[in-house]
Amino acid sequence: MCGIAGFIAAESGMSSDVVRDTVSRMTNRLSHRGPDDSGIWFDPAIPVALGHRRLSIIDLSLLGHQPMISASGRYVLVFNGEIYNYRELRGDLGHYRFRGTSDTEVMLANFERYGIPESLKRFNGMFAFALWDRNDRILHLACDRFGEKPLFYGSAGRTLIFGSELKAITAHPAFDQTIDPDVVPLFLRYGYIPKPYSIYRNARKVEPGTCMSFRWEKLPECPEPEVFWAARDAATAAVSNPFRGTSVDATNELEKLLADSVRMRMVADVPLGAFLSGGIDSTAIVALMQKYGSQPARTFTIGFKEESYNEADHARAVAKRLGAEHTELFVKPAEAMSVIPQLSSIYDEPFADSSQVPTFLVSQLARRHVTVALSGDGGDEVFGGYNRYVWAGQVWEWVRRYPLALRAAAARILTSMSPAGWDWWSQLAPSRLNVRAPGNKMHKLASILDSGSQKEIYQRLTSQWYDPGDAAIHGVELPVNMTDPDIWNAVPTFLQRMMLMDAIGYLPNDILVKVDRASMAVGLETRTPYLDHRLFEFAWSLPDEWKVRNGNGKWLLRQVLDQHVPRGMMERPKAGFGIPIDIWMRGPLREWAESLLDETRLRQEGLLNSKLIRQKWAQHVTGSHNWYSQLWAVLMLQSWLDTRGNVPVPDQNVRIDAVQ
Secondary structure (H helix, E strand, O other): OEEEEEEEEOOOOOOHHHHHHHHHHHHHOOOOOOEOEEEEEEEOOOOEEEEEEEOOOOOOOHHHOOOEEOOOOOEEEEEEEEEOOHHHHHHHOOOOOOOOOOHHHHHHHHHHHHOHHHHHHHOOEEEEEEEEEOOOOEEEEEEOOOOOOOOEEEEEOOEEEEEOOHHHHOOOOOOOOOEOHHHHHHHHHHOOOOOOOOOEOOEEEOOOOEEEEEEHHHOOOOOOOEEOOOHHHHHHHHHOOOOOOOHHHHHHHHHHHHHHHHHHHOOOOOOEEEEOOOOHHHHHHHHHHHHHOOOOOEEEEEEEOOHHHOOHHHHHHHHHHHOOEEEEEEEOHHHHHOOHHHHHHHHOOOOOOOOHHHHHHHHHHHHOOOOEEEOOOOHHHHHOOOHHHHHHHHHHHHHOOOOHHHHHHHHHHHHOOOHHHHHHHHOOOOHHHOOOOHHHHHHHHHHHOOOOOHHHHHHHHOOOOOOHHHHEOOOOOOOOHHHOHHHHOOOOOHHHHHHHHHHHHHHHHHHHHHHHHHHHOOOOEEEOHHHOHHHHHHHHOOOHHHOOEOOEOOHHHHHHHOOOOOHHHHOOOOOOOOOOHHHHHHOOOHHHHHHHOOHHHHHHHOOEOHHHHHHHHHHHHHOOOOOHHHHHHHHHHHHHHHHHOOOOOOOOOOOOOOOO
């Protein structure tokens, strides 16, 4: 795992010292991603410069140093990530003479033999790279299939800038840091800024499964991304060619594929462990690490004193059952809240998934003991684990039978009681029916009762602000994959549509961003076995009933886990990785939130509807409504603005396209 940065300018005339100093400044902003080594390569005659910060994982010697030049001298590469099948690829290259044992050198050898498009299809891994072709004067920027590794690019006049994080982009002295007001409604809806957009007008993100090839003589022209793998295409191809075996056959095939994915991701020349919540996804990963590893797996969990948010006890029991070497840390509220002021610098742009806090804390814990940690991320999206997959279809079947007026009345009844009131009454229910934050879920249910379509139900369930145009004064919701009707209709069932939308939206823009930035902030590499494209393609060939059955998700994955852990240990309601942020906002975080939501400040900034925000805040503080999700998005935007001082905002009546 590393950090990369650099630039290529269409105009010559920069001195060697200026080129070197500029790329060094950009790269040094990424020292947290690569604390072990650094390097730069540049050609002032172009000028072009590539910079690298290294977190040494495979081939710890200087032979793994980057930027790395190919054997012929044609290509120069800076690379962030891991190619898990690099040994197999190395073997396929026959008598090619390698200098070291790194996957970076294997990538370069593949580029020279097979070309870039074919090589990308051969790589099984997580990666973001910049490859300079010295012969054709082309800079190639590419990201892995799921977008596990980030890569930003931006323009500064006729200069193209790139980096693993926005902080590297903004380190370039010519970059204009004017924000893009049109992404504010998108951020308020989703709690993240979807790819390819960024918070800055002149910066964008390379999308998953694509390569962008910038020709020096055509700068600042921005090329169309070339797609080498797309979740939509993989899903539709698998649906049209379904798995032909029995469920027993599928269980055996799934264990085989998942075990191979885990084994590949256990290759490292540094200490390795895993995050363990005790849920299905992480437990299956650790069980296979135990089965195929040469020593006990090292596992890490954080706990909270608040019982409804604490998973440490269950994780400890699972680790004991599996024989893992377990480490846990109980976090006090003050320790968790101390992370919040750091979030803006960790994430570089507004990001509002409150589980970013415990993700940072468990990464910090793991980094004290290991350099690499496997995680269970992706299991929900690939095998049907989210609660909405289980009950959204049931709600739709009920909703469509009744007139809108009746549904609206039912919604009013559900919201007539505050979330706290529903929480109190839920205590009288049998323990097997207990769920976290039942009041919030009742209000969530009420919010979708008047939906007119499956797509509307899904959008409401995945939106923080259902009508972000009400909260954002300026800007329009830009087009994104999640609202593309062609993608929604690419697969036939409601379950499949939700899962595909999550795979192209929530997963790359929220889950993977959250984990990458939190872990890399402490110099920890995370690897996700569920995001092996072979697993994804296999899972999509399976019938829906092997994913969601009898009110539970991940049915087939549970069959695999039954072979390693008694089913009784997994029989508990699904819980997210959360913190009681709604309660803290009414208590110890109230003063911090109040300062960021000051009405005068909101009016002066001119981005948000101050009256509406203050109304939501007042209702949340009194407990009549729980608006923590909507308010957390606003607070993360305000906190980001606060840490950056006077960030330029363009004329709201003028739309300026980013990255020409």
